[in-house]
Amino acid sequence: MTAVAGVPVVVGVDGSRRSLDAVEAAAAEAVLRHRPLRIVHAFVWPTVGVAVSPGLAGPSLQAFRDQAEEILVEARQLATKVAPDTPITARILNGGPGQVLRDESRQAVLLVLGDRGLGGFTELLIGSVAVQTASHGACPVMVVRGDRHSAGPIVVGVDGSAVSLRALDHAVEEAALRGAELLAVHAWTGDAATELNDTLPISYEFWSGDQEEKRVLAEALAGVAQRCPDVPVRREVVRGSARRLLVEHSRTAQLVVVGDRGHGGVAGLVLGSVSQHLIHRAACPVVVVRPAPQDRS
Structure with a gap:
């Protein structure tokens, strides 16, 4: 088996179906390049717009963090199926998706995103995170959309x-x-x-x-x-x-x-x-x- 080392392929996830497609594509790229895979989820603590008693605030907000953990677990399990011999790390990173992904691109050989998500990483809108990241990323950015063909040029x-x-x-x-x-x-x-x-x-x-x-x-x-x-x-x-x-x-x-x-x-x-x-x-x-x-x- 060829050794896996070097700067990773990075993929951003938000729990959407398209972001899981991006995980599959990123895992395949990591295998082709003999690189590790890094899965990241950008997390911003939600603003509570109503009064909440101190005893409920902590558990209520923690549910959002738990959901983020579940997103990473699902993504990592999928990546492991595609790339069982590839080192995989998964992290929740505090901050807005655009800034998190731009920061990650500085330490990536390739950054992979879906073309639309759940209103987080990659909505298909002018000014979306996908467009912003492709505009300002420090490494090549793969936007996963359409069909992934196993053949063709x-x-x-x-x-x-x-x-x-x-x-x-x-x-x-x-x-x-x-x-x-x-x-x-x-x-x-x-x-x-x-x-x-x-x-x-x-x-x-x-x-x-x-x-x-x-x-x-x-x-x-x-x-x-x-x-x-x-x-x-x-x-x-x-x-x-x-x-x-x-x-x-x-x-x-x-x-x-x-x-x-x-x-x-x-x-x-x-x-x-x-x-x-x-x-x-x-x-x-x-x-x-x-x-x-x-x-x-």
Whole structure:
């Protein structure tokens, strides 16, 4: 058996069905990466809005803590079934879900969340914890939604930006771990921009349409075959909507991997339109990759 060590895969749970799906996905990722698994539940003591006698306040509030413990027990039991040989820890952490998860991401190789929960970790809403965490997490964030396919390619959106190259590196790693094909997708709109880099200024002399777009993808993929010769790579350059194309590919993909925003994005804001659209619409899990610290402004 290969030794399990290093920075963990972290998964956030809130007791919802989708957060348990995230536990299964996180446990599988931990096995693939030979990493420990850390399960966390963010806990905020509820505010009691009515007068409660001192003798009842303690036991009444303790019930919420007991419920949190039960959530962790269920999640740990499920993770153990998926990854029986993987070291698993489970912790209740005091604080709001957004802050807890951002803190955890600093010590994680991958952070895994469901796409919706019980009003806690991952409601599918603009400004939800899932979107906030993917926007500000210090490690790649996997949002588990749709179906988890056991076969199919790892799909990555590429626009030539620094963060999309980091997304490509992560996608190559996922493909190698799973023995899957890598499908690198570059979509462009024909108006000197793509949806992934829709604010990139470009001169007429530099623009040459389809051939230039093929060059962008070819340069991004340069060296992948040498680094990972066992990963089959397919490339697709399409004039059209990146959001539509990536959602379409998600129906048969194991994962879709994207950067948090492409060329021209403003660091510190919420996700770009493509990554946010995928979190809401993809038919399989989505991994959002953030820039390296030196690439952030």
